Amino acid sequence: MSIDKFDKEILRRLQKDGKKQNKDLADEIGLSQSPCSRRVKHLEDTNIIREYVALVEPAAVGFPISIYANVALDKQTKESVKHFEDAIMNYPEVMECYLVTGKYDYILRIVAQSIDSYQTFLMDKLTLIEGVKNIQTTITMKPVKYSTSIPL
């Protein structure tokens, strides 16, 4: 179940092109098709490859705004934390959420169609979650880099 050299090469390439043909992949890493295919299948089955997705340009589909929100909770009890995280999971605008150290409890990246619609999200959803004490918003002005590739 350890990741060897071949697996790393496979992952490196599939992270760049999720639709790369098995034939080409096999050629590139220097294996024939069936062992290559088996390795890919194994990486999928063990959830090392979580999923294959199409990445959509947010601005092109009407979501030009990305916002970071730092969220502090009243208390960090198991129930309080679970309630917050469950709520977050149901909000598709929340693209990322991490539990963090420091004076806030969570960092969220939220996408929105406009600053107004973010305001609405804030008022109607985020601030209404039980246990949320304080939210600090950071507006992004420009995306500089967005990568999904782990640097193997």
Next chain:
Amino acid sequence: MSIDKFDKEILRRLQKDGKKQNKDLADEIGLSQSPCSRRVKHLEDTNIIREYVALVEPAAVGFPISIYANVALDKQTKESVKHFEDAIMNYPEVMECYLVTGKYDYILRIVAQSIDSYQTFLMDKLTLIEGVKNIQTTITMKPVKYSTSIPL
């Protein structure tokens, strides 16, 4: 060039499964195969679909640490900004980088194999970029949510 109902349905599905077969996609949205395929191709050609990728579980390949770094520059001149952004583009550990408002200039999400290797990255790379004045690091303790799907 406007995104209609069909295109939205296509994007919604390909964001969830980038390898969904055209045949199935066509069935689901209620079109036959070739118009469906033509639409997908158009979305690709206009870069509304940026790319297809495999998402890899970071912890499973030895990158369990995600860190947010807030970076302030000495000055925000065109040259200074360009120099920083160029440097960032060459660091594969930097998964995301946004230009932001507020007392810092950039927010970065960085992946690392350990806190130590992040320290090394900080010392040997980030702080050495010309024009970087100040960096504030926020360690993440747990990923709660990570989505790449724009909520169409």
Next chain:
DNA sequence: ACTGAAATGGCGCGACC
């Protein structure tokens, strides 16, 4: 046991309506 080779079935793709 894991790799490499061959055959079969299905899908994507492009021409045309």
Next chain:
DNA sequence: GGTCGCGCCATTTCAGT
């Protein structure tokens, strides 16, 4: 936007080392 047909690739099975 739909229909049809060709070619290519994924998959599975089998033999070899």
